[in-house]
Amino acid sequence: MWHLVADSACDLYQLEGTEGKMDFATIPFSIRIGGKEYVDDENMPVSEMLEANETHDEMAQTACPSPEAWREKFSAPGPVIAFTISGALSGCYNSACLGRDMLLEDEPDKQIIIIDTKATGPEEAMLIWRARDLILAGKSFEEIEKDLNETANRIHTCFALASYHNLIKSGRVGRLIGFIAGHLGFWGIGAGDEKGEIVIRGKARGSKGMVRFLVEEITRVGLAGKQIVISHCQNLKDAEALKAALEAAHAGIQVLIQATRGLDSFYAERSGLIIGY
Structure with a gap:
């Protein structure tokens, strides 16, 4: 079983058409505004968060998923592909890499791909869909990693x-x-x-x-x-x-x-x- 995991910047909650060959999960960012923390999961009140941000003068704080959160997702049996928002905009890619390194200390043969999408939202979703299609086409771990990195450099x-x-x-x-x-x-x-x-x-x-x-x-x-x-x-x-x-x-x-x-x-x-x- 393959495992696809992404931060919540992908704008997806679920992945359709997996045909039982993979699962998909997201790890949420969090946003703190005026002393209240909003967790970017399926229960987040987006309108309330936007209104709070518009009415507070101080700068809101965003926090990316921790290395421990990534490590937990990476520990599922089988190969893993992770997708993050641009590393130039967030520490999320580095956090995912730290989580991978933590797991590899215990499981050195674990297959983990981490894709810095160099983007957010739509492009991240496009790469997730691409990974799904490559898995369903029976591509190898190495072929998938090469294709996803090339695709990330090609789309805009x-x-x-x-x-x-x-x-x-x-x-x-x-x-x-x-x-x-x-x-x-x-x-x-x-x-x-x-x-x-x-x-x-x-x-x-x-x-x-x-x-x-x-x-x-x-x-x-x-x-x-x-x-x-x-x-x-x-x-x-x-x-x-x-x-x-x-x-x-x-x-x-x-x-x-x-x-x-x-x-x-x-x-x-x-x-x-x-x-x-």
Whole structure:
């Protein structure tokens, strides 16, 4: 039995189509706002967390899963594949590596793959689905590890945020673009670079302008495959508009929409979109 495990930045709660050959689990981040801790599991009240973050002046604190939490998941019998948010944005990848090293001291022959997705949300989900398909195709441990690392370097992430409040306070984007996006009614458009860091591409006024900008950005960069995934933070309307525009621009593609879990909701903030392609 294979075991797939990811941090909660993947935006997935379950994995379908495993045909009994693997299981899937996530390990939650936690977010502390105003003295209250929100655990990013299936019971997290995302709307309450967003409102608390919007009404508290102090910077909220996020915590990634501990090495012990990873070690516990890695200890299940059989090969394991783990997926983490970009190591450039979080200590989660390092935590997973520490958890693996702890287990290997006791089980030196244990097969564990850890994939730094260099992204979050949609791209992380795409890699999980890719791993599932490779396992079902009967690929070897070595073939799967090679394929997943190559795929992680080939696919891309971009995003559109109506607010950069959290990213500014955490020092991940410049204050100027945050001011433009937050105070003048513009969407800020960004992307993840090859190191998994955030790069600002530009700005767009209004939802129609934002959708147009994203379609142009995705077309300019080029599709790595036929699948595009959109994660949205309480903004299904714009996610569906972007899906329609992408399908009109690129024949034969598959566009999937999913809601952000807690961590991606925290950073994307209300109405934000994250796209993997």
